[in-house]
Amino acid sequence: MRRLRLLTALTGPAVCAGALLLLAGAPAHAHTALKDAAPAPGATVGAGTEVVQLTFDNLTSGIAPKIRMVGPDGEEIPVGEPVVTDRTTACAAVFPLPEGVITLTYSLTAEDGDAQDNAYQFEAADGTEPAATPAACADLSLPAPDGGGSDTVAGLGRTTATAAVAGAVAVIAGGGFVLLRALRRRGSGRGGGGE
Numbered sequence: 001m002r003r004l005r006l007l008t009a010l011t012g013p014a015v016c017a018g019a020l021l022l023l024a025g026a027p028a029h030a031h032t033a034l035k036d037a038a039p040a041p042g043a044t045v046g047a048g049t050e051v052v053q054l055t056f057d058n059l060t061s062g063i064a065p066k067i068r069m070v071g072p073d074g075e076e077i078p079v080g081e082p083v084v085t086d087r088t089t090a091c092a093a094v095f096p097l098p099e100g101v102i103t104l105t106y107s108l109t110a111e112d113g114d115a116q117d118n119a120y121q122f123e124a125a126d127g128t129e130p131a132a133t134p135a136a137c138a139d140l141s142l143p144a145p146d147g148g149g150s151d152t153v154a155g156l157g158r159t160t161a162t163a164a165v166a167g168a169v170a171v172i173a174g175g176g177f178v179l180l181r182a183l184r185r186r187g188s189g190r191g192g193g194g195e
Contacts, residue, residue: 037055072098072101079093105121
């Protein structure tokens with residue numbers, strides 16, 4: 001009986017330690033891995049390519065990753081707000097791509113709350129067929145990229161620019177009215193003095 005207690009006292013902690021080591025060696029599945037992309041890493045596509053697709057193991061609650069693209073000259077390439085088609089695929093509209101090597105960076109939050117940032121490169125070349133819109137993205141209404149042209153006027157947001165123009169018109173019209181009234185008074189004063 002004493003030997004059994006001694007054996008239990010010695011093997012209990014050893015079994016627990018072994019179990020912890022086995023669990024610690026198991027791979028963590030909390031991070032979301034990129035499974036597929038269009039354009040794919042290392043691919044060469046036409047500069048007219050208009051949509052990018054990223055497919056992951058699993059997106060956290062269907063939250064879209066942030067997608068950023070930089071051209072060969074270091075300039076940012078406008079990318080529309082990504083749309084998640086299911087819990088795995090995100091699609092985004094892009095401006096026609098500049099010729100050269102493009103770096104695509106994507107940021108997302110894994111199910112364990114860790115932020116992940118990854119990047120890959122592909123090439124856009126004139127004379128090459130643009131990548132076809134992926135089937136998963138074909139029927140989606142993707143927000144247009146913010147290129148700074150259609151939504152801005154003179155560097156201001158469209159709403160701000162409209163308010164500024166309306167304010168300028170009101171000031172000019174008000175000033176013209178005051179000037180016209182002053183001229184009429186002046187004309188009335190001269191006419192009254194001559195009678």
